[in-house]
Amino acid sequence: MTTQTQTAQGQAARGSAAGAAIAALLIGAAIIFVTGHVQASTLHDAAHDVRHATGFPCH
Amino acid sequence: MFGKVVTSALFAGFAAGLIAALLQLYFVQPVLLHAELYEGGELIHFGAESAVPAHLDVGGIDVVRDGLSVLFTVLVYTGYAFIMVGAMALASDRGIAVDARRGILWGLAGFVAFQFAPAFSLPPELPGVAAADVTLRQIWWAATAISTALALALIAFGKGWAAWGAAIVLLLAPHVIGAPQPEVFTGPVPPELGGEFAGRALGVGMAAWVTLGAFAGFFWSRELAGALQTA
Numbered sequence: 001m002t003t004q005t006q007t008a009q010g011q012a013a014r015g016s017a018a019g020a021a022i023a024a025l026l027i028g029a030a031i032i033f034v035t036g037h038v039q040a041s042t043l044h045d046a047a048h049d050v051r052h053a054t055g056f057p058c059h
Numbered sequence: 060m061f062g063k064v065v066t067s068a069l070f071a072g073f074a075a076g077l078i079a080a081l082l083q084l085y086f087v088q089p090v091l092l093h094a095e096l097y098e099g100g101e102l103i104h105f106g107a108e109s110a111v112p113a114h115l116d117v118g119g120i121d122v123v124r125d126g127l128s129v130l131f132t133v134l135v136y137t138g139y140a141f142i143m144v145g146a147m148a149l150a151s152d153r154g155i156a157v158d159a160r161r162g163i164l165w166g167l168a169g170f171v172a173f174q175f176a177p178a179f180s181l182p183p184e185l186p187g188v189a190a191a192d193v194t195l196r197q198i199w200w201a202a203t204a205i206s207t208a209l210a211l212a213l214i215a216f217g218k219g220w221a222a223w224g225a226a227i228v229l230l231l232a233p234h235v236i237g238a239p240q241p242e243v244f245t246g247p248v249p250p251e252l253g254g255e256f257a258g259r260a261l262g263v264g265m266a267a268w269v270t271l272g273a274f275a276g277f278f279w280s281r282e283l284a285g286a287l288q289t290a
């Protein structure tokens with residue numbers, strides 16, 4: 001019984017870790033896309049020097 | 060769990076981003092400003108009658124421009140921090156230990172995936188250099204970063220030759236396929252400046268990523284230890 005409860009808790013924890021990790025990966029990718037890659041001119045001008053210095057394709 | 064990931068990523072990204080911004084403004088920005096004088100035509104490299112001096116004081120701080128650079132550097136490294144802490148959460152969940160010292164290795168891997176591997180075929184560009192279509196380069200950049208990150212994960216956590224073989228293929232493929240290159244070279248910027256810029260951008264990037272990995276490992280292990288104590 002105890003073992004079963006622990007296993008269930010372990011699975012729940014693993015599920016929440018995977019969910020949290022995937023959410024974090026998506027948020028990170030979205031931030032990198034907006035700051036590093038979107039070509040809208042205001043965003044491009046503001047981030048210009050950083051895009052060059054970080055090695056993103058810029059122009 | 061998600062709250063702990065967010066907390067760690069924000070702290071680590073902000074700290075590493077600030078350090079990266081200072082290093083960039085001091086070491087990379089003067090080279091970029093120097094190159095912009097060639098891009099705008101104030102300085103001419105090829106075919107000039109008189110020799111152009113290699114050293115130029117382009118210093119000085121532009122509050123708005125440099126302020127935006129600090130802001131965006133912090134944002135970029137916060138984005139990278141989310142990706143890194145997310146991956147660390149997956150690793151911890153599988154019983155792989157993560158702390159600040161191991162974080163340095165994570166940071167080096169992140170640097171290779173997101174800066175060094177793309178730079179291997181698409182080196183950091185100065186303003187004004189000749190380059191292929193930006194959308195094609197961005198697609199190649201993203202594919203190379205993802206493919207290299209997967210390869211490094213397979214090398215670090217995979218077992219057996221199937222994993223390592225797949226890693227080798229993923230590492231090589233973007234460069235065998237090749238990055239989009241310009242049809243002709245038209246850039247007005249001296250190659251010496253281009254070389255200095257690429258070296259400096261990669262060096263600052265490595266320092267920033269190692270810092271990011273150490274901070275991410277530190278904050279994530281602390282958050283995780285706190286979670287175990289309260290559980």
